[in-house]
Amino acid sequence: MRFRSALSVAAVILLLAGCSTAPSTAPEGPELPANYDLPLAELDLLADPLSFEGPSTAVLAATDVNAPSSPPQQQLPVSVTSHDLDGDVKVTVSSTERILALDIAGSIAATVFGLGFGDSVVGRDTSSTFPQAADLPVVTNGGHSINSEAVLALEPTVVITDGTIGPIDVILQLRDAGIPVVFVSRTPSLDGVGELARDVASALGAPAAGESLAESLAAGLDAKVAEIAAVSPPAPLRMVFLYLRGSAGIYYLFGSESGADELITSLGGRDVAGEMGWTGMRPITDEALVSADPDLILVMTDGLSSVGGVDGLLADKPAIALTAAGQKKRIVDMADGEILSFGPRTADVLDALARAIYAPPVAD
Template identity: 70%
Template sequence: MLAATAGAALLVALGGCATTAPAATTSPTTTGDPSVPLSQLDVLDDPRSYVGESTAVLADSGIPALPAPEQNLPVTVTSHDLDGDREVTVTTTDRIIPMDLSGSIAATVFGLGLGGSVVGRDISTTFAEAADLPVVTSSGHTVNSEAILALRPDVVITDGTIGPIDVVLQLRDAGIAVVFVDTDPSIDGVGELARQVSAALGAPAAGEELAGQLVSGIEAKVAEIAEIVPAGEPLRMLFLYLRGSSGIYYLFGAESGADVLITSLGGVDVAAELGFSGSRPMTDEAMVAANPDLILVMTDGLASVDGVDGLLASKPAIALTAAGQHRRFVDMADGDILSFGPRTAGVLDALARAIYAPGQ
């Protein structure tokens, strides 16, 4: 907790800004018709002056998929286990369980045209095609080994971001082919994930095809966004992870995936600018030092702190920032916003609309 003198310093740091956010000039807005190209939007002349929060919504909650590929099985691949690389042989892929923190692996399996073989999902896998699958994680992102074993998977593909890891390794000991892949939250990482997942499923040619499509699609979307970013100093953005019920407030910086989103959207990632890497607990001092123009949040996370009003009331340091004063928060569904894979171009498109042309 800050002492009174430190609280006074916060005010000085922001040049005597008001301590409460002004009321929004409009109701919270949601992005509009995604069939309208970005180039046809009436973008804000000055995104910094806009007052009010916005919600980014994917144009399509589904996964664009290739035709079911030819597979050559059995296949032996290198699994990037946390205890070192090891060889894993996959003999059949009739029953697949992909799982990671962002749902990226599952989206990639579906993108390869093999979604019909997926028998379970993690809590982050929220796209339409997987909605009816049983969830194999409990208490958030905790792996439920009993739920997985009950589904009798032939292969589990993961990246180690959910655990406990000893539970995942128990699956391997039970005779399931467990393949660890790398999930680098970057544009190039999207292509590499497609290659690794397809290799584990005996369909490397499909992986190369999907990788090419995804990377070129993301690069095209980034170029399209750059055309609508207003001239002048770019927006200073920050990704804030919220879980109010647990008292969790984290800033996401370099190598978290949030930095890639922000730079792809034509912004400056102020957490990375301050030298933050990965995620770290938010402090009042860090928030004031960052002083973002706009804050990206997950929809459920924002709801967990009773929305923008609740967040500003409970965290006065956020209310002191430019984003807080203008209620400039853009939220997006938890299972979408940090998903790097087949939906990345769509995520960037939706966020760009919410940032530069809210309400359209």
């Protein structure tokens, strides 16, 4: 699935992001579990994940994005195809001395660092919270809206984005100001991780580095999915992903082609929304929730907070309380900029979610 076929998903993400109240700086997150350094197979795994009761939080370690030991080989200027929302255009990139990489999940910035261009990145979006980027100036406001003045002040020589943050007119105004702006593909899938690495590398004039990163990430993802499969139960948990923004009254169920489907299956679960024929992102109905009857619900941390936590969610959406997950309060949350990021940290995201699902901390 290329960028154009994923456009409806990106458009909905962009619309929903406008309702976000994400802060411009990364908040203090929950502490890592004491056994985080152990592999999944050595954790105190639940004997019966289906019967476990209570919520849990997936915590991603604050670790650097792995970068190559030597600078990538690069050839500039380079002419690349920019997948603009209204059609492909050719863009010439002559300098990568000052890079801005912007998207709703922080995946493009993480990819730039993974390719070895981290020292050239001059700013960040609110979702690029990994340690190497944490001290960079933020150029997106709450809700992932680009601040054009902040961008221009950084004098970037190239901007790489994917259409998931905006307003789009502001991004195109940057191009009118003489800044090369490249829209890359970002398919919400495991295969899309490598695709993104190749596209970003091409925009930076370093295709060989992109191929190398794509192969490395694919190997890491394959290994992590296999590791999770070895600890997941023979009868997969029925899972759904809900997008919540209580202040705006937004409750969406994510189905196939949203990224949530691959996330769930990679975690050894059953994507019941996809099995119901649910495609993309659509408003939740009580009938759909009751019909899905998930054993476990995945959500974003800020989204869960916006509805008053687990108890607030069950009060706002009584239909959830009728499901197996609602009755057991089996809700797993993870930071908004991490859970559906699909980039260089995806294997770590899967690992953190697997720990929260199959080996959650048990209260004394």
